[in-house]
Amino acid sequence: MTYDKQSKISANYGQQPTMMASIFTLLKRSPPHISLNDIIILKAVMDIRTLCLGILSLGDTTGYDIKKMVAEGAFSFFSEASYGSIYPALTKLTDEGLIDCRTELQDNRPDKKIYSLTAAGRSALEASLTHTPKPDRNRSEFLAALLFAEAVSPNRIDALISDRINHHHAQIKMLQALLAKEDGKAAQFVLRYGIVMQEAATRFLEEYGTELQN
CATH class of the missing domain: 1.10.10.10 (Winged helix-like DNA-binding domain superfamily/Winged helix DNA-binding domain)
Structure with a gap:
């Protein structure tokens, strides 16, 4: 919709x-x-x-x-x-x-x-809402692709990591634009949470991705 x-x-x-x-x-x-x-x-x-x-x-x-x-x-x-x-x-x-x-x-x-x-x-x-929420589930096609690429297509690893970093940057930009227009406290909290998660993933890929790259 x-x-x-x-x-x-x-x-x-x-x-x-x-x-x-x-x-x-x-x-x-x-x-x-x-x-x-x-x-x-x-x-x-x-x-x-x-x-x-x-x-x-x-x-x-x-x-x-x-x-x-x-x-x-x-x-x-x-x-x-x-x-x-x-x-x-x-x-x-x-x-x-x-x-x-x-x-x-x-x-x-x-x-x-x-x-x-x-x-x-x-x-x-x-x-x-009084019940404790279940733990979040981390499901990532990207991580699965990285795992399998190392075994059968190592030349794909560089592109996978680069594309994912660009993806995270695009998501951060969109979330920041929404945050600038958001007044609700809960919505701001959720958006900031999303931004932090995206930034953390970006930093990890930039710092440690070279260990997998050719």
């Missing part, structure tokens, strides 16, 4: 918090080969139930847009949820009274279902 589309959702169903706006701005500006998964190296895994409640705590939206955000968009680095798991989760949360679902009529298009967080849902989300 693009930032333009999210802006329309915000206008129709309530103002979108600054952090959400920043995330969708990032997705709009990112080149196709750069995903939010790469912005913060460590990938956390959050259950789909909590994730749906969390997204709706930021503003009302449709099941389709939640599905896009979770499966391939702004929140994909929080969860490994699949497309098929979103709607069953939303249905169950609705049945439990944790979210509401209203229907909006559209001309010449199927009716749109808009989901919103209830007071009970907010309480459930607050309760879930």
Whole structure:
């Protein structure tokens, strides 16, 4: 989902918090080969139930847009949820009274279902946040490629490291641009965390990458 589309959702169903706006701005500006998964190296895994409640705590939206955000968009680095798991989760949360679902009529298009967080849902989300988050999982195709390249294609190592350093520099630049426009304290914290992680990875590659290079 693009930032333009999210802006329309915000206008129709309530103002979108600054952090959400920043995330969708990032997705709009990112080149196709750069995903939010790469912005913060460590990938956390959050259950789909909590994730749906969390997204709706930021503003009302449709099941389709939640599905896009979770499966391939702004929140994909929080969860490994699949497309098929979103709607069953939303249905169950609705049945439990944790979210509401209203229907909006559209001309010449199927009716749109808009989901919103209830007071009970907010309480459930607050309760879930009292639990200690699971450890982050570090999954990197780059590191796997380096490991295998040493064995079968050592001439690729220089290019892999150089490309990854350039990638981190590009991510840092984007995050810094977002940070300059961000007012929310939590969003600033997350963005700074991402910047520090990218800077640390860059320093490591620059300092130790030569040990692998020909």
